[in-house]
Amino acid sequence: MDLDRRQFLLATGGTLAAGALPGLAQAQNLETARIVVGFPPGGTTDAVARRMADKLRGNYAKVVLVDNKPGAGGRIGVDELRRNPPDGSTLLLTPASIITLYPHIFTKLPYTTDDVSPVSTACIISFAFGVGPAVPASVKNLKDYFAWVKANPAQAGYATPGAGTPPHFLGMLLSKESGVELNHVPYRGSAPGIQDLVGGQIPAMSSPIGDYLPHLASGKLRVLATSGPKRSRFTPDVPTYAEQGFPALQIQEWYGFFLPGKASPEAVTRAADAIRAAVAQPDVAEAFSQLGFEASAITPADMAKAVKAESAAWGPLVKRVGFTPEA
Structure with missing residues (x-):
């Protein structure tokens, strides 16, 4: 991974997580939203999702549920996201590698990067x-x-x-x-x-x-x-x-939120603002710390850049170690 890219992610995460969030309180809440997690309950991704769901409940949607869709190393979760309407009611929380690394190691994936819209990171490990x-x-x-x-x-x-x-x-x-x-x-x-x-x-x-x-x-x-x-x-x-x-x-990974690929800019911005407000809460940072994570939220535009940069970095590394792509 490129060192400058990681430092950029950490720096912008620290800045944006503490920023003011004008207009968030005025946005109309969804009735129900769910966070799809491509891993079983009890794991670290699930723990992050449940902490975030607690903070998004009432601020993003009246009801926020965590929906575990385990299997295929997290790929089923991405497939589940792309099947849902892009109205903001379904989010995916996933380690970045599911989006940025997997295209380099699996010859057949049910999704591409066009099927997801970057929203914000939540933490870095x-x-x-x-x-x-x-x-x-x-x-x-x-x-x-x-x-x-x-x-x-x-x-x-x-x-x-x-x-x-x-x-x-x-x-x-x-x-x-x-x-x-x-x-x-x-x-x-x-x-x-x-x-x-x-x-x-x-x-x-x-x-x-x-x-x-x-x-x-x-x-x-x-x-x-x-x-x-x-x-x-x-x-x-x-x-x-x-x-x-x-x-x-020198390799780190972030956990990030995505909406379906055809989500509107307004839906992406609204979700990003809510996530950034949640990550800025001290008790969230403390909960992440207990898992060995650093809280970090960035803008959708910066997250899109991070996805692109990380995707480009993984390709040469996969070839360097001689990893054979799987079906």
Whole structure:
């Protein structure tokens, strides 16, 4: 990912989230709106959606529901959005990769970027590489980890939330850049991977940073590197990939709201204003922080630019690591 693009996203997010929202109170509320989530209840995307639904209820629509449409790694949620009228009553909350990365790794998708209208981001996440009790306590950074893997090649497995996810590409890129062969072990989501990491069934994992936070204080898990342009405030003592000699592994992801592709500018603006007002609430930022996310809202125009830039960045990276597109 382009560093300037990420810094732009963070900077505009911080500015716009705190901005005034003239005219929002005067807009007529919808009777009912729903937030489609392409993942099961209980996951991080679902948690973000439910927090946002609480804040949009009464400010955007009288009733705001979260509608989980899990399956196909989030693709079903996008397909559900495009089937609905573009009147603002149906929004999609999704990790950016479903829109920006998937076209590069799946040869057949039921949607294109024309089927969605960017509205606003809600939060930004960094990824982390962590190890569990299967790795000796003497391993404190990536250099130590690679030395240990070389001495113990049977322990070169690392978990991810799934094949073709950003954490998977980080793992592939880390293996390629380091020259150390790492073996990918895909899980069906973060939760089972973290469970096996804590239990010692898998030695390492590449996953969103928030997945590790509940286990750091107890010492059950250790984070060796994070993927942001600077150290994460959640793990300030942990150096980034770049600090450890891997500048190509500066990858973050945002969670964003979309309307159907044919939504009017007025519908997009109204939804964006409501989302921006919700993200600006201190308790929302605190709730996101507990998940390892940074609250961030940007304008529809800036989000459209981010989608375009990120889509362009993923293509070369997919080719670089030799990932074979799937059907």
